Amino acid sequence: MNDTPRQDHPWWGTVEFSEGSAKRWEIGPLTLWIRRLAQEWWIAFERDEKKHERIMAALEYIDPDWLGHASLERYLTRHAQPMLHITPTLADRPVVTRPVVPLHLCAGEEATVYVSLPAWIRLEAGLHKLMLKEIAIQRLSDTWFGPSTLEGELCYASTTHCRQDLREVPLYPYRTITPVLIQNRSKQTLVLERLSLPVHFLSIYGSPENRLWTSRVSLRWEHGTTVSMEIEAQAPAQAGKAQILCGPRYEPEKGGVIRAVASFFG
Amino acid sequence: MDDWWTNILNVMSSDRVFILLRALVIASVGFVVARMASAAVLRVMGKFLDAQQRMIVSRVVYYVLLGLFLLSALHELGFSLSILVGAAGILSVAVGFASQTSASNLISGLFLVAERPFSVGDVITLGATTGEVLSIDLLSVKLRTLDNLYVRIPNETVIKSEVTTLTKFPIRRIDLQLGVAYKEDIAKVRELLLQLADKNPLSLEEPKPLFIFLGFGDSAINLQFSIWVKRENFLDLKNSIQEEIKIAFEREDIEIPFPQRTLVAGGDQPFAVRVVEGREKSLD
Numbered sequence: 001m002n003d004t005p006r007q008d009h010p011w012w013g014t015v016e017f018s019e020g021s022a023k024r025w026e027i028g029p030l031t032l033w034i035r036r037l038a039q040e041w042w043i044a045f046e047r048d049e050k051k052h053e054r055i056m057a058a059l060e061y062i063d064p065d066w067l068g069h070a071s072l073e074r075y076l077t078r079h080a081q082p083m084l085h086i087t088p089t090l091a092d093r094p095v096v097t098r099p100v101v102p103l104h105l106c107a108g109e110e111a112t113v114y115v116s117l118p119a120w121i122r123l124e125a126g127l128h129k130l131m132l133k134e135i136a137i138q139r140l141s142d143t144w145f146g147p148s149t150l151e152g153e154l155c156y157a158s159t160t161h162c163r164q165d166l167r168e169v170p171l172y173p174y175r176t177i178t179p180v181l182i183q184n185r186s187k188q189t190l191v192l193e194r195l196s197l198p199v200h201f202l203s204i205y206g207s208p209e210n211r212l213w214t215s216r217v218s219l220r221w222e223h224g225t226t227v228s229m230e231i232e233a234q235a236p237a238q239a240g241k242a243q244i245l246c247g248p249r250y251e252p253e254k255g256g257v258i259r260a261v262a263s264f265f266g
Numbered sequence: 267m268d269d270w271w272t273n274i275l276n277v278m279s280s281d282r283v284f285i286l287l288r289a290l291v292i293a294s295v296g297f298v299v300a301r302m303a304s305a306a307v308l309r310v311m312g313k314f315l316d317a318q319q320r321m322i323v324s325r326v327v328y329y330v331l332l333g334l335f336l337l338s339a340l341h342e343l344g345f346s347l348s349i350l351v352g353a354a355g356i357l358s359v360a361v362g363f364a365s366q367t368s369a370s371n372l373i374s375g376l377f378l379v380a381e382r383p384f385s386v387g388d389v390i391t392l393g394a395t396t397g398e399v400l401s402i403d404l405l406s407v408k409l410r411t412l413d414n415l416y417v418r419i420p421n422e423t424v425i426k427s428e429v430t431t432l433t434k435f436p437i438r439r440i441d442l443q444l445g446v447a448y449k450e451d452i453a454k455v456r457e458l459l460l461q462l463a464d465k466n467p468l469s470l471e472e473p474k475p476l477f478i479f480l481g482f483g484d485s486a487i488n489l490q491f492s493i494w495v496k497r498e499n500f501l502d503l504k505n506s507i508q509e510e511i512k513i514a515f516e517r518e519d520i521e522i523p524f525p526q527r528t529l530v531a532g533g534d535q536p537f538a539v540r541v542v543e544g545r546e547k548s549l550d
Contacts, residue, residue: 096472141464142496143471144437154436154496157471194472 010210011057011173012245015084024061025086026054028174030137032121033061033069034084040076041084041125044069045135055173073133081126088119088212089134089246090176090199094153096145097160103192110183113162115197116175119204119212122246137174145196155196162192166238176204176212179236183220190221198229200249205235205242213239215248289339296335304328317386318402322379367422371405374421378402384431391430392419432497437470439494440504444511445486447521452479452487455520459491462510468503470494485526 011027022035022042029049035042044066066072097115105111118138124131146152163169169177178197184190202214216236220228231252235242304324312320341347362369379402384390388399390409395417397409407424409417432438446455456477463475476492491511495503515522531537 098471139467141467141469141471142499144473144494149437149473149494150435 009057010206011055012086012088012206015086016082017084018082022061022066024056024059026051026056026059027121028052028054028118028137028172030121030135030174032135033066034123035061035066036082036084039079040074041132042066042072042074043123043133044072046071047137047139049138052172052174075125075132077125077130083126085122085124085129087122087124087246088176088204088206089122090117090202090204090214090249091120091136091140091156092134092200092249094145094155094196094198094200095140095158096143096155096194096196097158098194099162099192100159103162105182105184105190105192107184107187107189110181111164112179112181113160113164114166114169115160115162115178115180115195116169116172117158117178117197117199117214119174119176145194160195171211173210174212176214177238178202178214179216179238181216181218183218185220185222198231198252201231201252203233203244203248204246205239206245207239207242209240211239212245213242285342285344289342292335292339292342296332296339299335300328300331303331318382321386321401367420368405371421374425375402375404375406377425378407378421383429384434388434389432391432392424392427395419396432436497437494438497438500439476439492440500440507442491442493442508442511443480444489444491445483445522446489446515447523448487450487450520452489454518455489458514458518458520459511462507462514463491463493466503466507466510468495468499469507470496486523 011025015023017023017034017036019036019038022033025032025034029047029051031046031048033042033044046069095117097117103113118136118140121135121137122131123133123135140156140158143155143157144152145155161168166177171177178199180195180197182190182192197217199214202217205213205215207213213236215234216232218230218232220230222228235244304327307327308320308324311323315323337347337350340350384399386399386401389397390399392409395409395411397411397415397417400408400410400416404421406418406420409419411417446452459477460475463469464471469475470493473494475494476490478490478492480488480490482488493503493507512522514520529537
């Protein structure tokens with residue numbers, strides 16, 4: 001099932017730029033061009049949503065027509081240091097994933113499903129990691145998650161197959177895998193039509209096979225519309241000896257904690 | 267000449283000049299202190315308040331302090347405060363009759379501040395005017411329209427009229443009115459529109475797009491397609507989705523008809539037509 005090409009080198013990490021040089025990345029749908037000048041960085045990108053399996057990192061790039069890139073941006077600094085840090089990160093808003101087929105979790109049961117989400121790229125320059133830009137590798141559609149149009153929050157929308165067998169999850173190089181443990185402690189069947197993942201509380205880990213994982217999320221439903229959520233503060237067991245690549249955008253409450261989330265399931 | 271100079275000296279050395287100077291100093295100090303106090307209060311409390319609350323707090327502090335200093339200055343000049351208050355009472359009745367409109371605006375302004383249907387920084391539509399609220403003052407609301415004009419609307423008008431606040435909620439709906447030819451397959455049109463909304467990342471997935479069959483029009487089947495969008499992306503989506511609909515309709519040969527008229531001659535005979543120099547021309 002997993003026919004994705006093996007990824008020998010990670011696309012993230014630190015890249016050295018000599019002055020005036022430019023490099024190109026192709027990470028899934030995203031093509032990224034970066035150029036370093038004496039006192040500035042040039043960044044341009046475009047997306048082709050049909051391409052998912054591309055993975056080419058830090059290729060030398062010579063393009064006389066930089067100004068032809070519609071998305072070109074210049075970042076001015078006092079002195080552009082040669083190092084550029086490329087870090088995978090997660091979206092800046094929660095992601096609402098909709099199972100392709102609604103899931104029914106029987107009373108008293110629990111299941112672990114794997115949710116795959118596209119990562120973002122964070123670009124930082126120099127020793128002090130001067131923040132340049134964050135780019136979504138795949139632009140997800142906006143959506144609203146809440147009981148009404150008055151209450152709720154803006155999120156990104158995604159669909160998931162909620163696979164239970166990890167071997168069946170397509171491991172695209174730009175997507176992260178989040179193990180989600182769902183526990184139904186009630187006496188009713190839990191119908192899961194939408195699942196809001198608070199990705200801004202999750203960390204990203206890189207496995208030895210250069211795959212991206214996020215912290216494991218546990219959801220427990222006992223009754224009513226309230227679901228308690230717990231985020232593990234370590235790499236999921238399935239990721240093996242994974243190293244943390246990027247911490248959460250916002251720290252969840254202490255100790256990984258249990259947070260009551262109303263209307264967690266749509 | 268000497269008498270005149272003596273008089274001046276007498277006046278200058280009299281107590282009255284000192285009293286007047288003292289009153290002037292109190293009033294001037296009042297202006298400065300009120301301004302400084304208002305700025306200081308804003309610095310301390312500013313981060314806890316929104317733009318409108320900041321404006322109200324700063325004005326209240328400023329005018330209360332200034333009023334106290336001016337009263338004190340008047341007292342220094344020998345005005346009795348009880349007489350002043352009595353005079354103010356009589357004066358207010360007279361002024362009230364003379365300035366009913368202003369008084370009405372003033373009271374409306376107080377209600378507006380209390381009710382808070384919108385705040386400074388919101389975008390509102392009132393009648394034919396849409397603009398960003400610059401300030402909510404005692405007599406009027408000031409707007410900056412989208413084409414950068416300064417509009418002053420009396421508070422009374424605001425209280426009496428229907429006001430729409432465009433920036434109250436984070437998401438809003440775009441209602442597109444469409445017409446397609448009678449020959450078109452409505453199910454296909456609906457499917458195409460839903461696909462376009464799904465592909466456009468600015469269109470919210472939830473709440474779901476709405477497709478309404480409005481009715482049978484004179485020249486077309488009238489449809490409404492409503493999509494939800496993040497407030498800030500309203501114009502971007504409105505432009506992009508309509509462009510995409512036009513392109514998709516042309517690609518799929520879905521006709522957007524122009525207004526049509528069917529002319530009936532009234533009898534059994536059709537209109538007679540003859541061709542003149544290659545062009546058709548009616549005989550009538």
